[in-house]
Amino acid sequence: MPELPEVETIVRGLRDPLLGKRVVGARLRRKTLYRRGSLPLRRLIARTVVSVDRVGKNAVLRFEPTAVLLINLGMTGQLELWEAGAQSMGNPKHFHARVRFAGGTELRYFDARRFGHFYVAEACDLEQDLNIGPDPFIATPTHLRRVLYGRTAPIKSLLLDQRVLSGIGNIYADETLFLARIDPRTDGGEVLPNARRVLSSARTILNRAIDHGGSTLRDYRKHDGSKGGFQVHHAVYGREGEGCIRCGRAIHKIMLGGRGTHFCPRCQK
């Protein structure tokens, strides 16, 4: 599942190869992958990439003359950087879009479950149009306290809400709460005194994950087709029944807000 570390890894890999390149062809075959209000992908033809960044879990490419391409990978989206003459790594069965650049480089999009979204606009206010909050590297404890104040939903569910904090998905929500030693079922409003610890834990986990190129459970791949390495460092996610790395007690798995949630009942209060 491409969360912040996975998208950050992909974006870093795409930045140098794409900066300054001019689009000579672009096509998205499956219309359902467009986010509402998007211009067609071919609108990018004859424009040049001037920046490649990440906002929350989205990859954001900006162009001159003015245009912006926003890609959300959903659950199984893959961005492959393809060079002329190379073998494609993606499954052709799930090939949905390509952007061709002068010189022969292509950006290819694969997505088995098709939960991803493309959004093309002449200009856009990202935070407003995406309706997302700051990511954990940008957010302050004050911001977190403000958005959690009085909330009765479980903190785990609120960490998944991109309007509260952007970039965190199911894996890193569980890992963050383990490091912060907070029970995922705790009411959001009761976490206010620990907002600083939640934020610093999120940053620690996300930074570690980025250092390892993200977590590959099944589908996630970097831009060059290789896998991430952080999955072997998960403390709780996917470790139901195994021993807690801190106290040895079995990790529990419950459903919270419809999501599988992993935690140590002894270490997380």
Next chain:
DNA sequence: AGCTTCGCCTGCTTGC
């Protein structure tokens, strides 16, 4: 408004 559930979608896993 806030909280929860559902639907989208495919492929791997589980159970009969």
Next chain:
DNA sequence: TGCAAGCAGGCGAAGC
């Protein structure tokens, strides 16, 4: 062995 049901979940919509 084979088939059907179960499960995974990011995100937006719908229901309460």
